[in-house]
Amino acid sequence: MSDPVDLAPELALPPADLQTDSIELMRRFCADWLNKANADVCRQIMSAEYRVEIGGIVLSGLAEYVPATLQQLRQFPGLEIVVHEVISNGNQMALRFTEHGGSTQGNYAAWVGIALFWSDGSVLVRNVTEEDYTSRRRQLGSGVPDALSDALLEPWVTEPRAPNAGAETRVRDWLEAGGLSVRDAQESRLTWDEGAAASVPILNVTSTIVLDLFSAGETVVFRVVESGGYHDGLDLPDQLLGKSGSLSSVGIVRADRTNAITGHVVRDRAGLRRALSRA
Incomplete structure (x- = not known):
């Protein structure tokens, strides 16, 4: 086994406005877009060319992404996202989360996911996400939802850190x-x-x-x-x-x-x- 490598010194943090914007984009993505199913928010926090890769599916641009996501949200009226971890280095961000809600078919589920985001400093331009749809399928089939893990109490005061x-x-x-x-x-x-x-x-x-x-x-x-x-x-x-x-x-x-x-x-x-x- 090789000797442990010392952590490289961190680079200078991005400008304060970029630090603030990255966390605010994450907050609005969760609180204003997904939790409220308010599609108007997408045009405010995402570029028109916003590209999403999720579960082997690629959605190119808001014209594809918004209708596809709204269709999913309609299957779980009142769906909410609970945030467990927020990561940001200024223009690259990540969320670890649980989505939970009741299906239109009558059963409830809570399933985890991790989402990676990239911004241009003003709006989100790209997203890669995996969600545990296998777990969701199991819960909907059995009628027994998984328990929710604890939420991060104050996710939107997370301090961005420089890359390492x-x-x-x-x-x-x-x-x-x-x-x-x-x-x-x-x-x-x-x-x-x-x-x-x-x-x-x-x-x-x-x-x-x-x-x-x-x-x-x-x-x-x-x-x-x-x-x-x-x-x-x-x-x-x-x-x-x-x-x-x-x-x-x-x-x-x-x-x-x-x-x-x-x-x-x-x-x-x-x-x-x-x-x-x-x-």
Whole structure:
């Protein structure tokens, strides 16, 4: 094992107005847009070309994003978002959250997600999100909703932190070495999807691609795509074992000076299940 790498000195913080704007954009996204289903807010906090990637779906521009999101919100009248963690380095931000509400079909659910955002300093221009739709499906089917985790008491007073190159390097190296697919030493350090401390390996991973990665202080946010043959964990027929697939995951983690990785990861298990089930 290599010697622990010291954290690189943090860069100068962005201008104060940019720091303030990044947190305000997150507040309005949650409180004014999603919690109120007020589509007028989107034109105020997002660019016309706002691009969203969620669950394997790409929505390009507000003309695609707003109607698609409103359709989802109508399926859960009164849906609310509870924020557990806010990360910002000025123009790159992330939220760890739980959405909860009652479906028009009559049952309730609470499901976690992690969202990555990019801004141009004034409005949001891009978003990558994974939500635990597998957990939502289970809860709606059973009629037994999961309990809500504690909310962050004052999410919108979070202080932005400058990027940290040392933390980014350590997490990138860990990811590219297949860190997400290792289930022994990491079992008690990562929280997976709906709250599991350990995770059944879904794929026999043969490659990992880091698509997005940024930091705020010692906290690192990432999106990766792992590829390999199906192993277990999706309640699929045995004849699909070994079938090739790709799994998108997003995470918010911290790498300490002993190279231990702690944090939360949300995977697009539902998207992988759909892809593997196709003929």
